[in-house]
Amino acid sequence: MDPAVAFSLPALVVLTLSFVILLSYLIRRISSTDAKTPPGSSGWPIVGENVHLGILGPPKFIKKRMEKFSPYVFKTSLLGEKMAFFCGPQGNKFVFTNENKLLTSWWPKSVTKVLLFTEVIDENQKVVAPLLANSVHDILKPEALKQYVSTMDSMARHHMETDWAPYDEVKVHPLSQKYTFSLSCKLFMDEDDNDKVAKVLKNFNIVTNGMISLPLDFPGTAYNRAIKGGKVLRGGLLKIIATRRKELMENKETTRQDVLSKMLLVTNEDGKLMSEKEISNNIIGLLVASYETSSVAITFILKHLAENPHIYDQVRKEQMEIAESKQPGELLSWEDVEKMKYSWNVARESLRLAPPGQGAFREALTDFTYAGFTIPKGWKIFWNVNTTHNDPKYFPNPEKFNPSRFEGSGPAPYSFVPFGGGPRMCPGKEYARLEILIFMHNFVKNFKLEKLNPKEKIVYRSTPVPAEGLPVRLNPHAKN
Numbered sequence: 001m002d003p004a005v006a007f008s009l010p011a012l013v014v015l016t017l018s019f020v021i022l023l024s025y026l027i028r029r030i031s032s033t034d035a036k037t038p039p040g041s042s043g044w045p046i047v048g049e050n051v052h053l054g055i056l057g058p059p060k061f062i063k064k065r066m067e068k069f070s071p072y073v074f075k076t077s078l079l080g081e082k083m084a085f086f087c088g089p090q091g092n093k094f095v096f097t098n099e100n101k102l103l104t105s106w107w108p109k110s111v112t113k114v115l116l117f118t119e120v121i122d123e124n125q126k127v128v129a130p131l132l133a134n135s136v137h138d139i140l141k142p143e144a145l146k147q148y149v150s151t152m153d154s155m156a157r158h159h160m161e162t163d164w165a166p167y168d169e170v171k172v173h174p175l176s177q178k179y180t181f182s183l184s185c186k187l188f189m190d191e192d193d194n195d196k197v198a199k200v201l202k203n204f205n206i207v208t209n210g211m212i213s214l215p216l217d218f219p220g221t222a223y224n225r226a227i228k229g230g231k232v233l234r235g236g237l238l239k240i241i242a243t244r245r246k247e248l249m250e251n252k253e254t255t256r257q258d259v260l261s262k263m264l265l266v267t268n269e270d271g272k273l274m275s276e277k278e279i280s281n282n283i284i285g286l287l288v289a290s291y292e293t294s295s296v297a298i299t300f301i302l303k304h305l306a307e308n309p310h311i312y313d314q315v316r317k318e319q320m321e322i323a324e325s326k327q328p329g330e331l332l333s334w335e336d337v338e339k340m341k342y343s344w345n346v347a348r349e350s351l352r353l354a355p356p357g358q359g360a361f362r363e364a365l366t367d368f369t370y371a372g373f374t375i376p377k378g379w380k381i382f383w384n385v386n387t388t389h390n391d392p393k394y395f396p397n398p399e400k401f402n403p404s405r406f407e408g409s410g411p412a413p414y415s416f417v418p419f420g421g422g423p424r425m426c427p428g429k430e431y432a433r434l435e436i437l438i439f440m441h442n443f444v445k446n447f448k449l450e451k452l453n454p455k456e457k458i459v460y461r462s463t464p465v466p467a468e469g470l471p472v473r474l475n476p477h478a479k480n
Contacts, residue, residue, distance in 0.1 A: 038084050038373040040065065040075030048077030057460040058358045059386045062087070066387065072371035079108045080215065083380040086370070087387040089394070089414035094370060095362060095383040096414070096422030106363035106380060110215040110223060114207055114230040115284050117277035142430050146334040147257070148187055152434060153332040155183055156442040164443075164474065169452065171469035172302050176295040176439075177201070183435065184290045188283060189240060190258035196240075203233040208292050212462045237280045245276070259286065289428045293356035294435050296463045299470055300354035301347055301440065306451045306472060308401050311346060316444040318342045323445055332438060340437045345403040347436050351418040352389045353401065356463045359384030360420060388415040448475040 043049035053061045065074045066087055073091065075084050086095055095103060112118055159179045164170060181201045185191040210226025217224050245264055263279050274282075305312040322336050362381040367374060375381070390398045394415040395405060405411060419426040426432075452471040459467045 036372070036374050037376065038073045038075045038371075039069040040084075041069075042075075042077040042082075046080075048080070050078055053078060054460070057458075057464070058384065059390065062384060062386045070371070070373075073373055073375075078382075079110060079212075081108070081380045083382055084375055086381060086383045088391075089388055089412060090371075092383055092388065092414040092417050092421060095381065096420070099362075099422050102365055102368045103362040103381060104365055106361045108212070108215070108361070110226075111211045113215075114211045114223075114226045115233075115288070116281045117234065120275060120277045120281065140428055140431050145430055145434055149334050149337060149434060149438070150331040151187065152183060152438045153442070155179075155186065156438050160442050160446050164447065165476065167474065169471060169473050171471050172449075173295065173299045173465055173469040176298040176302075177205070177291070179439065180295040180298065180435065181287075181291045184287055186258075188258055188286050188290075189244075189260045190256050191240060196236075200233065200236055203229040203236070204287065204291070207233055208288070208462050233284070234280055237283060238276055241276045241279050241283075259283070286428075289426065290431060290435075292463055294432050296354075296356035296465060297347070297351060297432065297436055298439055299466065300356075300464075301350045301436065302443065302449060302472070303451070303466065303470055304346070304350045304353070304401050305444075306449045311401065311403065312444065312448065315343050315346055315440065316448075319441045319444050322441065332441065337434060337437050340441070342403065343437055343440050344433065345406040347433075347440070348406050348416070348418075349401055349403045352395065352405075352416060353399075354458075354464055355385040355389060355418045357418065357420075357426075358386065358463070383417075383420075385417055388417065391415070446477060448477065449473065450475065 041049065043052060049061075056064070062085060065076070065085070069075075071087055073084055073086050075082065077083065086092070099105075112121065156179070159175075159182075163175050163178065178201070181204065182192070182194075182197055185197050185200070191197060206229030207226050210222035210224075210229070215223050217227060241260065241264075244260055248261070248264055260279065260283060263274060263282060265273075267273055305315065318340060322332075322339055326332075326336075359382055362383070364375050364377050364379045364381060366377050369375070388394055392398050394412050410416070414421065419429040419432075449472040452473060453468060456470065457467045458464050
């Protein structure tokens with residue numbers, strides 16, 4: 001064969017393929033420009049804008065793009081996905097009122113792969129943990145939570161005695177993590193073995209630190225560590241679940257009131273029990289919802305109380321009136337918690353300034369229009385708290401800590417959204433309220449605090465946290 005011909009054949013193939021690729025690219029560009037998608041930036045190839053988000057943190061990242069592109073909606077690329085950020089109360093309202101119509105819940109694969117047994121998830125649900133069992137929802141309802149107030153108070157008292165009182169100086173965030181995780185393990189699994197809880201907590205922290213990250217599964221990356229930690233975490237939970245199931249089968253009856261025990265007895269429409277992997281997914285979903293966000297909320301509440309002594313004094317006054325109405329050793333009741341109105345306003349103002357959850361993901365079920373822009377089917381949506389919580393239009397002097405904002409009718413609708421809204425409002429809102437208020441009661445009853453580093457920075461992981469864990473000096477109150 002003529003060498004020139006032999007050379008030209010592969011060259012022709014390469015040129016043809018190149019032309020086809022270029023043509024398909026141009027067609028996609030033309031079709032994408034025909035649809036007026038939101039303005040924004042896709043960032044760098046592969047990594048998108050993950051680096052920018054990590055460097056700036058969510059509040060600054062979002063503020064800069066709202067100013068540059070649109071105050072209503074802008075596009076970006078995060079976690080390997082095209083994504084539209086919805087902004088302001090109007091954006092929050094649109095997302096919350098279009099659940100299961102235009103939008104459905106969605107979580108990154110980096111989260112589901114790390115946390116869950118994905119083989120037992122219904123792909124149509126596209127949620128982190130499909131809370132299928134009614135028993136899971138039941139424990140989070142106010143009427144069910146009433147029976148757990150005394151347990152929460154008892155554990156908070158013990159926590160103060162063992163982890164706070166013996167020390168002059170402590171780091172608030174790790175202690176808050178220990179408390180909220182221990183409480184979750186007790187109420188959800190009736191597990192109070194300190195060694196078991198500590199082991200699960202260690203792996204849980206590895207997982208939460210790496211699950212919202214670029215899914216690069218290479219040795220040394222946060223995501224790689226999270227995957228390994230997730231395997232250990234799920235393995236440990238399966239052992240706990242299997243042991244409990246064996247106990248139930250042997251005893252036939254149980255007096256336990258925790259979620260795990262109830263879920264082991266729940267059957268679906270076909271009369272089948274939930275598998276141990278399905279139960280594990282549900283328990284992990286509850287732990288994610290109840291542990292990390294609550295520990296961060298408690299950490300920032302104590303931070304703001306340390307920074308605002310006059311507000312601390314008012315919280316303590318309210319809590320001491322409740323404490324002095326009790327008999328020696330008598331535990332708190334639901335009615336006592338209902339009296340903690342000023343304390344809850346303080347907690348809500350802290351949640352406004354330092355929301356533990358930054359928002360949540362959705363996926364577009366179909367093409368739709370919002371604020372004059374087209375959101376294509378399959379695009380991911382992120383609603384977030386940062387576009388309203390610090391907006392002076394809704395919160396005058398937004399940097400000032402002012403619990404009176406929540407008196408009377410409170411903030412404008414859809415402007416204060418630490419628990420989300422609509423059909424997917426956080427089901428653990430009432431649980432979080434009890435956990436936070438009971439902790440506040442026990443803390444201010446025993447201590448006043450002083451920050452050791454007034455200039456400590458806030459860093460963003462899966463949630464915002466003080467870079468040094470919020471080291472404080474404790475000043476115990478004199479016992480009466």
